[in-house]
Amino acid sequence: MAPTNQNKPPSSPSSSKYMVDEMSLDKKRRIGVMRLPPKQPHLGQAAREGRQAFALVNGTQDPPPNSNGPPSIASSDNGTIEFTKEEVDALLNERLRIKNKYNVKEKCDLMSEYIRKLKQCLKWFQQLEGNYVAEQQNLKNLLESAEKKCSDMENLMKGKEEELNSIIVELRKTVEALQEKYAKEESAKLEALDFMSKEKEARITAERLQASVSDELKRAQQDRDSCTQKIQSLNDMYKRLQEYNTSLQHYNSKLQSELASTNETLKRVEKEKAAVVENLSTLRGHYTSVQEQLTSSRASQDEALRQKEGLKSEVQCLRGELQQVRDERDHQSLQLQAITKDFETQKEQSGKSMAELNNLTTKSNDLEEKCSSQGTLIRRLQEQLSSADKRLQMSDMSAHEARTEYEHQKNLIYELQNRLVEAEGKIVEGEKLRKKLHNTILELKGNIRVFCRVRPLLSDDDVGTETKVVSFPTSMETHGRGIDLSQNGQKHSFTFDKVFSPEASQEDVFVEISQLVQSALDGYKVCVFAYGQTGSGKTYTMMGKPGTSDQRGLIPRTLEQVFATKQTLQLQGWKYEMQVSMLEIYNETIRDLLSSNRTGFDASRAENNGKQYAIKHDANGNTHVSDLTVVDVRSSKEVSYLLEQAAASRSVGRTQMNEQSSRSHFVFTLRISGINESTEQQVQGILNLIDLAGSERLSKSGSTGDRLKETQAINKSLSSLSDVIFALAKKEEHVPFRNSKLTYLLQPCLGGDSKTLMFANISPDPSSVGESLCSLRFAARVNACEIGIPRRQTNVRSTDSRLSIG
Numbered sequence: 001m002a003p004t005n006q007n008k009p010p011s012s013p014s015s016s017k018y019m020v021d022e023m024s025l026d027k028k029r030r031i032g033v034m035r036l037p038p039k040q041p042h043l044g045q046a047a048r049e050g051r052q053a054f055a056l057v058n059g060t061q062d063p064p065p066n067s068n069g070p071p072s073i074a075s076s077d078n079g080t081i082e083f084t085k086e087e088v089d090a091l092l093n094e095r096l097r098i099k100n101k102y103n104v105k106e107k108c109d110l111m112s113e114y115i116r117k118l119k120q121c122l123k124w125f126q127q128l129e130g131n132y133v134a135e136q137q138n139l140k141n142l143l144e145s146a147e148k149k150c151s152d153m154e155n156l157m158k159g160k161e162e163e164l165n166s167i168i169v170e171l172r173k174t175v176e177a178l179q180e181k182y183a184k185e186e187s188a189k190l191e192a193l194d195f196m197s198k199e200k201e202a203r204i205t206a207e208r209l210q211a212s213v214s215d216e217l218k219r220a221q222q223d224r225d226s227c228t229q230k231i232q233s234l235n236d237m238y239k240r241l242q243e244y245n246t247s248l249q250h251y252n253s254k255l256q257s258e259l260a261s262t263n264e265t266l267k268r269v270e271k272e273k274a275a276v277v278e279n280l281s282t283l284r285g286h287y288t289s290v291q292e293q294l295t296s297s298r299a300s301q302d303e304a305l306r307q308k309e310g311l312k313s314e315v316q317c318l319r320g321e322l323q324q325v326r327d328e329r330d331h332q333s334l335q336l337q338a339i340t341k342d343f344e345t346q347k348e349q350s351g352k353s354m355a356e357l358n359n360l361t362t363k364s365n366d367l368e369e370k371c372s373s374q375g376t377l378i379r380r381l382q383e384q385l386s387s388a389d390k391r392l393q394m395s396d397m398s399a400h401e402a403r404t405e406y407e408h409q410k411n412l413i414y415e416l417q418n419r420l421v422e423a424e425g426k427i428v429e430g431e432k433l434r435k436k437l438h439n440t441i442l443e444l445k446g447n448i449r450v451f452c453r454v455r456p457l458l459s460d461d462d463v464g465t466e467t468k469v470v471s472f473p474t475s476m477e478t479h480g481r482g483i484d485l486s487q488n489g490q491k492h493s494f495t496f497d498k499v500f501s502p503e504a505s506q507e508d509v510f511v512e513i514s515q516l517v518q519s520a521l522d523g524y525k526v527c528v529f530a531y532g533q534t535g536s537g538k539t540y541t542m543m544g545k546p547g548t549s550d551q552r553g554l555i556p557r558t559l560e561q562v563f564a565t566k567q568t569l570q571l572q573g574w575k576y577e578m579q580v581s582m583l584e585i586y587n588e589t590i591r592d593l594l595s596s597n598r599t600g601f602d603a604s605r606a607e608n609n610g611k612q613y614a615i616k617h618d619a620n621g622n623t624h625v626s627d628l629t630v631v632d633v634r635s636s637k638e639v640s641y642l643l644e645q646a647a648a649s650r651s652v653g654r655t656q657m658n659e660q661s662s663r664s665h666f667v668f669t670l671r672i673s674g675i676n677e678s679t680e681q682q683v684q685g686i687l688n689l690i691d692l693a694g695s696e697r698l699s700k701s702g703s704t705g706d707r708l709k710e711t712q713a714i715n716k717s718l719s720s721l722s723d724v725i726f727a728l729a730k731k732e733e734h735v736p737f738r739n740s741k742l743t744y745l746l747q748p749c750l751g752g753d754s755k756t757l758m759f760a761n762i763s764p765d766p767s768s769v770g771e772s773l774c775s776l777r778f779a780a781r782v783n784a785c786e787i788g789i790p791r792r793q794t795n796v797r798s799t800d801s802r803l804s805i806g
């Protein structure tokens with residue numbers, strides 16, 4: 001244990017204490033040799049010189065360690081004598097060797113010598129103390145400089161830390177900026193991909209459009225009639241293609257500008273990447289410099305530690321005397337600990353910085369990877385763009401080809417149109433010619449013609465004894481036109497325009513009528529009559545047998561032909577409008593068969609619900625019946641429905657009025673209005689199909705007042721009809737109109753260019769041969785109108801005088 005009072009000089013001659021002090025002094029000397037600056041070598045030197053001087057004082061060169069002799073006193077350069085421990089001990093233990101204790105002088109001399117030595121020793125001690133103080137001061141200075149160094153180091157470390165922090169902040173900012181740029185790059189890439197997909201879709205649409213264009217063009221070659229529409233569609237297509245082409249060009253330029261901007265962005269990113277790399281390299285430089293500083297700091301720390309150790313030992317040496325130094329050393333130690341802590345924290349921070357640096361390096365590597373992937377993506381996009389460009393060029397080329405083809409097709413279409421116009425002109429001319437020829441043929445055949453049709457024998461016919469009353473001459477002259485009727489052994493021969501035997505089908509009959517139907521469509525007025533006794537087949541001829549398609553009559557077949565021809569003529573630019581009306585003339589009264597109010601025939605009621613059905617003729621030669629229902633029709637089905645409606649009206653009448661309908665004239669009227677917009681032609685045709693009332697002998701029908709009236713009315717109207725036909729055919733000024741509604745109704749349709757055809761329907765039933773003969777005579781009279789036989793010669797005597805005409 002060190003003595004507690006170490007600040008005191010070794011005034012007490014305690015040997016142990018002195019030993020400690022001597023050891024400290026030795027150590028101090030060693031340290032002083034080591035550490036003291038060269039300008040202070042006097043301490044060691046003084047000690048050595050002091051020792052020599054001590055030896056000299058004691059009168060020995062190298063006194064033994066346990067010498068009890070008087071201390072040799074050696075003075076230093078400045079007169080200071082140094083003492084060793086033994087010398088001091090010896091000095092202190094020295095006993096005055098007074099030979100004569102009463103010799104005061106000697107005693108005084110010895111005492112004064114001893115005092116002198118003591119003074120010298122004290123002086124040496126004082127000097128030593130001064131040296132200690134100086135050394136302490138030096139140590140203080142050293143500590144201060146070490147502290148300063150430490151604080152400098154701390155400041156430096158703080159500055160480095162701040163610098164590192166600022167670098168980290170900068171790096172973070174750079175990373176954020178790079179991340180933002182990466183996000184922008186990503187969005188740009190997505191947009192580019194979007195554009196690519198849109199472009200792809202647009203290209204597919206273009207290809208489809210192209211395919212449709214080529215289809216359209218092919219169809220244009222095939223279908224001449226739809227040329228005009230196709231021109232329009234091709235024009236539209238061409239416009240769309242042009243629009244699409246321009247849009248593609250816009251899109252291409254847009255893509256190119258985007259590519260340029262993407263390239264710029266890439267360059268910028270690459271520059272930034274280089275900057276980041278530079279930053280990284282500078283950071284690495286910083287890092288190495290920091291590490292160097294760290295090593296130097298460590299060295300400094302080691303040195304400081306060493307110093308600390310030295311100081312510690314020194315302080316321990318001086319502990320007894322230099323409490324302040326010790327405190328300061330403790331303080332220094334604490335400071336050193338703080339520095340060490342700081343150093344540790346610095347080290348940790350440095351570690352963190354390292355970790356962050358590593359993170360940043362990783363991020364930088366990631367960014368580099370992303371940049372490279374972006375670069376790959378951009379290259380891929382560029383490749384896609386170039387392929388899109390190629391495709392665009394291809395589509396441009398194909399569009400150009402399509403355009404060329406379109407131009408070619410356009411020229412072709414123009415040529416075809418010219419040819420079409422030419423052909424249309426020819427067709428119009430041809431149509432005119434056809435009409436003319438058709439009309440000429442019909443005129444040559446006769447504007448008024450009479451056909452005879454003999455129905456087959458029916459199961460309920462009363463054949464009687466006379467088996468065959470009707471025969472057909474086989475001579476070349478009258479073949480197919482003649483008929484012989486035998487009555488009471490007398491043969492009556494008639495010749496008509498055509499005679500249909502019982503075997504003739506509805507189709508055979510209609511073949512002859514179809515030409516007249518065409519005439520009606522050409523704008524002529526056509527009247528087809530069926531005349532004959534009751535049950536002779538008039539209704540069968542006109543309407544056919546209900547429910548049998550192959551036995552359809554003239555009216556349904558006519559309608560079918562009319563609507564079929566309407567369809568065909570539509571292609572030549574004709575538009576037709578058809579109107580139908582159906583009426584009955586019974587007892588000189590008109591009945592509207594299509595009236596919605598007409599639910600059945602009621603003889604007791606005032607006819608026709610008070611409607612007058614007044615017949616009027618206009619300046620154009622058309623007939624109008626007031627209040628008559630006229631129905632616009634667009635198909636034969638609609639007319640069939642109306643016919644059923646009319647038949648129902650008639651059949652009701654037949655049931656309720658005792659077969660009244662057989663004694664009424666049924667008039668079916670079809671008004672045909674046609675217009676050709678391309679040739680500005682107009683036609684107004686009328687087709688009257690008439691099932692005349694059955695002629696009947698009064699003798700057979702009985703002589704009741706009503707029946708007589710009916711028969712007279714029928715006969716009157718038929719006679720009037722034949723007269724009118726005759727007069728009109730001969731262009732007689734005076735038309736013998738006999739107040740017959742039928743004749744008055746049909747008057748504009750008879751004569752002139754009008755076509756009139758009468759069917760003389762006869763029955764082969766022998767029991768009604770008289771009626772058949774009557775019918776044939778009437779038909780022969782009408783026939784004579786056309787063939788130019790004077791009217792007076794056509795006065796055929798009938799078996800029934802009341803039926804004789806003329």
Ligand SMILES: Nc1ncnc2c1ncn2[C@@H]1O[C@H](COP(=O)(O)OP(=O)(O)OP(=O)(O)O)[C@@H](O)[C@H]1O
Nearest residue numbers: 455456533534535536537538539540541662693694
């Ligand atoms: N050419 C024919 N072939 C087959 N059957 C026919 C022919 N002509 C008429 N008939 C039949 O004869 C019958 C009478 O014919 P239809 O009713 O047409 O005579 P009609 O002259 O109209 O008589 P009405 O003047 O009384 O109305 C009907 O059953 C009809 O089917």
